[in-house]
Amino acid sequence: MHKPIEVTKDVFYVGVNDRTKHLFENLWALPQGVSYNSYIIEDEKTVLIDAVDICYSDVFSRRIRSVLGDKPIDYLVINHMEPDHTGAVEWLVSRYPNIQIVGNKRTLEMLNGFYGIANNVILVEDLGELSIGKNRLQFFLTPMVHWPETMMTYVPEKKVLFSGDAFGAFGALNGGVLDSQLRPERYGDEMIRYYSNIVGKFGSPVQTALKKLEGVEIGAICSTHGPVWTVPENISKVVDLYDRLSRY
Template sequence: MATRELKKGIYWVGAVDWDIREFHGPSYSTHQGTSYNAYLIVDEKITLVDIVDVHFVDVMIEHIKEVIDPEKIDYIIINHVEPDHSGGFPKLMALAPNARVFCSKNGKDAMEQHYFGDYQYEIVKTGDVLSLGQRSIQFIEAPMLHWPDSMFSYIEEEALLMPNDAFGQHYASSMLFDDENDMCTVMEEAKKYYANILMPFSPLVVKKIEEIIKMNFKIDMIAPSHGIVWRSHHEKIIEAYMKWGKGETHRKAIVVYETMWNSTERMARAIIEGLVSEGVDARLYRVSVSDVNDIIKEVLDAKALLVASSTINNTMIANMAYFLEELMGLKPRNKIGAAFGSYGWGKGAVVNIEKKLKEAGIQLVKEGLQIKYVPTEEALKACYEFGKDIGRMI
């Protein structure tokens, strides 16, 4: 994608990664690719906000050269040290050796532990203002959104917020702005991004947005470091973050299961029917053939999560354990749940699922339902009623 102008004298100079399909190692699926957004501000002081992954630094440098000589960069702002946003730093500094680098205190510590060189770091904190000439940048620390070093940069004269990983999406597009893209797709990717990255920090998300509102910032554009730039629907994404952060849910249930010889699957399908009979939006996922990150996206705004596995070696099937470990780390809010499953000569799956659901903060509302070997018609009716009961609770 060519360099794009966000506002007069402010340019997108990042890179689009069309091919990436896994992020944070294999822990996050990126079916839609991603982008690494960096923003060049041409003023009395030439300023670059955020950098890109090391594999795309040459693309960023070529984009900068379309506007100015990189040697003329005066200031570099590091809103977040994670390598997808700072990996190109050493190569850029070789071209702009006199640039001063602005970051939070935690940011400076992390940069020194990543890049080791003798750079001109300047620590900033919430409320500090950096004059660029005709414009100024105000800094807002945002620790644990989603690293300790994270911060936002705000240009009052342009009503432009650059929040790095907040409000982003892993989404590759040749069109930079929200209103140039399919908004259903963009919002789904934003939801997935929040669910799999920011959900553990939901109380901090709400607190930070409320803090910014109290600061009376006028915002008419949000330029995150992944995905599209919000210029027409910025209020929509802020509203969505507040809802997700507060743990607001819909009349919705997610049933996630794994099965060996289809007995647990038959139970799951009967339970789904019971949920649906109570007017619940119920969705069924077999964990071995579904994308875990996509499941977690749907869990975000569901009221209920039901988890099931056949018993093997006195516990659940291994890939269900992986899903639950992810869930425990993400700490979903305001959920009710239950466990169920089939077993042979010994139990174990249900009790271990219940333990992990509790550790994830999910309120168990029914005793786990366990059926030996193959469910009878009577047992399937019990599964149906199990689903109906939880549907009424929802």
Template sequence: MEQKTKIKGKVHYVGVNDRTKALFEGLWPLPYGVSYNSYLIDDEKIALVDTVDICYFEVFLHKIRSVIGDRPIDYLIINHMEPDHSGSLSLIKQYYPNITIVGNKQTFGMVEGFYGITGEQLLIKNADPLDLGYHKLRFYLTPMVHWPETMMTFDETEGIIFSGDGFGAFGTLDGGFIDTRMNTDIFWEEMIRYYSNIVGKYGSAVQKALEKLAPLNITTICSTHGPVWTEQRGKVIDLYDRLSRYEGEEGVVIVYGTMYGNTEQMAEAIALELSAQGIKNIVLHNVNKSHSSYIISDIFKYKGLIIGSATYCNELYPEIGSLLPKILLRDMKNRYLGYFGSFCWSSAALRRMNEFAEKSKFEIVGEPVDMKISMDDLIYSQCENMGKAMADRLKQDRETSQD
């Protein structure tokens, strides 16, 4: 068992899988489940890096003991205090009463607040070291990736970064937990969805964290969610770098809210013109069917965003009205926005979309289109013009990148 859990040196994987939970944080669907990753360093001094959701404590404890037997754990390093990672802290303290909790100033207020624990503590500052014997650790504070206490722990001996939620992804680890032992195909889209919905607001904080990590000789990434990244670590870092700079790919997300299909026909006309103009990455989301987490993920992925809404009770269509604040919350940058509305007797959706456009600070592309009741030749032409305007704007970037 001990050899099967080994990552590198004296570092072992002791995380668990959750295939039961339907919504992460009560918000985000988990079609592939999620892992809660914890790591054990079996050295002269034994260190546990993060814990797991309390629901899985018995499984967690069994995995720990399969590596160290009845020996005590000297340190519990807390990189992140969210309960899916710190939830087993109280029980670990019961089984290992002399354990020293390692964290920063922000950590310990949360430890006491969540669990009422004030025992042995090792307060660390940025770049402080901790010697376990063979493994030499150093701590890097990464506030707001994505809570104020978040930090990362670097094993200088093996080049392993224990990154907390940084570089995380949805999805369980089915059998293997290291990228070289598994098919990682599902994790790339789930990493984008994880980042955009969980961390997406904090792009500048992620950039600062990446700057701190840049000088380190990282061979392995051990996040609290998703695979242990070794051979594919460069792709993971590049993806987080690109997402945190809000650097979208060429493509357009068209999001619409429709009751009877007329607003949808506007979206279809815009998409058809985009395709005719040579834009290949086009994603249409009907908000009645697509969960907002997938929509937000695609908005992070592509530069172009076109939103359409029917008027409903003199307001936006309800699901569009729910989505727009979620987009604003993430403070995205470098996006191109077009929008359209429809109504039967009183135009309101487009007016509300104007308000969103001003708040978003996105670059407005094309003339907004407002349709009364259903499509006619004029509205169809206006939708085509919007599609062409968005395509032209994306092609400008294409040409600039080729210069």
């Protein structure tokens, strides 16, 4: 049984590492692998933020059970529809038949197109909120960072930003998940390489997304790839890097 990995109180990492894939999207080399990050929030409602590639559904299942045991998942929030983050959605729906899938208009259209799922869905708007008990989920639509449907989910009570692919990095997570457990400098070049290859041509949408985040107090950045950023200095560096690169 996997040991639960806590990001902050009642927020857990349940992602997986992929050390077998040699090319990301069959284009970009992965000499150090890649992670597919997913997270659980425990509250009156249990929330799963993003999923993983279907190839890792067994590991994913064990990680979820390490946190929840036999408890159900109430909501699956999809910040990004690419298959490395939604491949396990059909498995999740079969395992948790009462799960409700949360997404914006484009997300739900793509969810139906990709997987034929149109029921038990919750439509959210830009700057909308969803109460899960003591905490709220706030949604920031960030189209073209780097797909049309991408969005971010923020928990103001915990100051945690689930940023989708934004602020992501290539590289499997070795020896830990949080930046405080890792050597952050190891991921610096891999973050630049990730930005350049995946997000780089969308500088204007990135700037729009960053403006939406102005004034948002961020205590942790939970991306779908790479480390979870929790050290204030590292959070500032990561946001500044995106700001700088998106201005070219």
